[in-house]
Amino acid sequence: xxxxxxxxxxxxxxxxxxxxxxxxxxxxxxxxxxxxxxxxxxxxxxxxxxxxxxxxxxxxxxxxxxxxxxxxxxxxxxxxxxxxxxxxxxxxxxxxxxxxxxxxxxxxxxxxxxxxxxxxxxxxxxxxxxxxxxxxxxxxxxxxxxx
Amino acid sequence: xxxxxxxxxxxxxxxxxxxxxxxxxxxxxxxxxxxxxxxxxxxxxxxxxxxxxxxxxxxxxxxxxxxxxxxxxxxxxxxxxxxxxxxxxxxxxxxxxxxxxxxxxxxxxxxxxxxxxxxxxxxxxxxxxxxxxxxxxxxxxxxxxxx
DNA sequence: CGGGAATGGTTGTACAGTACAACATTGATC
DNA sequence: GATCAATGTTGTACTGTACAACCATTCCCG
Numbered sequence: 001x002x003x004x005x006x007x008x009x010x011x012x013x014x015x016x017x018x019x020x021x022x023x024x025x026x027x028x029x030x031x032x033x034x035x036x037x038x039x040x041x042x043x044x045x046x047x048x049x050x051x052x053x054x055x056x057x058x059x060x061x062x063x064x065x066x067x068x069x070x071x072x073x074x075x076x077x078x079x080x081x082x083x084x085x086x087x088x089x090x091x092x093x094x095x096x097x098x099x100x101x102x103x104x105x106x107x108x109x110x111x112x113x114x115x116x117x118x119x120x121x122x123x124x125x126x127x128x129x130x131x132x133x134x135x136x137x138x139x140x141x142x143x144x145x146x147x
Numbered sequence: 148x149x150x151x152x153x154x155x156x157x158x159x160x161x162x163x164x165x166x167x168x169x170x171x172x173x174x175x176x177x178x179x180x181x182x183x184x185x186x187x188x189x190x191x192x193x194x195x196x197x198x199x200x201x202x203x204x205x206x207x208x209x210x211x212x213x214x215x216x217x218x219x220x221x222x223x224x225x226x227x228x229x230x231x232x233x234x235x236x237x238x239x240x241x242x243x244x245x246x247x248x249x250x251x252x253x254x255x256x257x258x259x260x261x262x263x264x265x266x267x268x269x270x271x272x273x274x275x276x277x278x279x280x281x282x283x284x285x286x287x288x289x290x291x292x293x294x
Numbered sequence: 295c296g297g298g299a300a301t302g303g304t305t306g307t308a309c310a311g312t313a314c315a316a317c318a319t320t321g322a323t324c
Numbered sequence: 325g326a327t328c329a330a331t332g333t334t335g336t337a338c339t340g341t342a343c344a345a346c347c348a349t350t351c352c353c354g
Contacts, residue, residue, distance in 0.1 A: 011277035016265045018284035022166070023173030024190055024210070028341085030170075031310095040311070043171055057331060063171070066313050071333055073311085093320045093331040118163045121290050129283065130158035136280040137165035143268050174340095175312085187340070204302060213342050218304055220340085240302045240349045 034110050045107045053098040082106055181257050192254045200245040229253055
C-alpha cells in the first residue's frame with residue numbers, strides 16, 4: 001500500500017545526494033569567494049546584524065557551537081575590527097556584541113557579492129521555479145533540530 | 148523592465164540564506180550521526196563504490212581537493228580497513244583504490260541510516276513536491292564549477 | 295635512444311574550525 | 325552568606341584542508 005509511488009524513494013535518494021554534494025563543497029566555495037570572511041564568520045556577523053547585537057551565549061545556542069568556539073571566533077572578529085564588545089549594565093558577566101561600522105560594511109559587501117553569485121547561478125530560472133525552490137528549502141530547513 | 152517581478156529577488160535571498168544555513172550545519176550533523184565516518188570519508192567511499200575503484204588522483208579531481216588531502220584521507224580509510232590499494236599493472240606509479248568487504252558494509256550501513264533520516268525528515272512531503280525539490284537541487288548543483 | 299617535462303603519490307608544515315574540560319568571575323537562590 | 329548556575333576565556337587536542345618540496349615513474353620530443 002505504501003509502495004504505489006515508485007518515484008518517492010528515488011526523489012529522496014536524489015535529494016540526499018545533492019544536499020550532500022552541496023554541503024561538501026560549500027565552505028571551500030565560500031572561502032574562495034571571500035578569503036577574508038569564512039562562512040561561519042559571515043553567519044555570525046549576519047546574526048549580529050539581524051538582532052542588533054547579542055551575547056556570545058546566544059550565538060552559541062543559535063548555531064549549536066561550543067562557547068569556546070564562539071569565544072575564539074568573536075575574538076578574531078574583534079581583532080579584525082568587525083565586532084565590538086559592550087558591557088551589559090544589567091549583568092557584569094555579559095558582553096553585548098555589536099557590529100562596528102567596518103563590520104557592517106564588510107558584511108554588506110560580502111552579502112552583496114554572494115547575492116550577485118546567486119543571481120548569476122539562478123539566472124536561467126523562472127520566477128515560479130525560484131519561488132517553489134525557496135519554499136522547499138525553507139520547509140526542509142525548518143524541520144531541523146526538532147527530532 | 149527587468150523589475151516587474153518583485154518576488155524574484157526575494158526568492159533568491161531566501162535560497163541564499165537557506166543554502167547557507169544548511170551548509171553551515173551539515174558537517175556537524177553528519178558527524179553526530181556517524182562518528183566513525185565523516186561526510187568527506189563517506190563521499191569518497193561512495194565514489195569508490197560507484198566507480199568500482201579508482202585512483203587517488205581521480206578522487207582529487209572529482210572533489211577538487213588537494214592530492215595531499217586525498218592521500219591522508221585514503222591512508223586513514225586504509226588504516227580503518229575500509230579501503231585497499233592494488234597496484235596498477237599498466238602503471239607502476241598508480242595505486243587503484245578499492246573498497247574492502249568491510250568498507251562496503253560500513254558504507255551500506257551509513258547510507259542506510261542516512262536514507263532513514265532523510266525519509267523521516269521528508270515524511271510530510273507530497274510525491275510531486277519531492278520530485279520537484281529533487282529536480283531543483285539537481286539543477287542548482289549542475290551549475291557548479293562552470294563559471 | 296636519452297634527457298627533460300609531466301604525472302601520481304607522500305610527507306613536512308601550517309592554519310582554520312571545532313570540542314571538551316578546567317577555570318575565573320559574576321549573579322541567583324535559599 | 326553558602327552554594328549553585330551562568331558567562332566567558334584558556335589549555336589542549338583533533339580533523340580537514342592547502343601548499344610546497346620531494347621521490348618514483350612514465351611520457352614525449354629531438
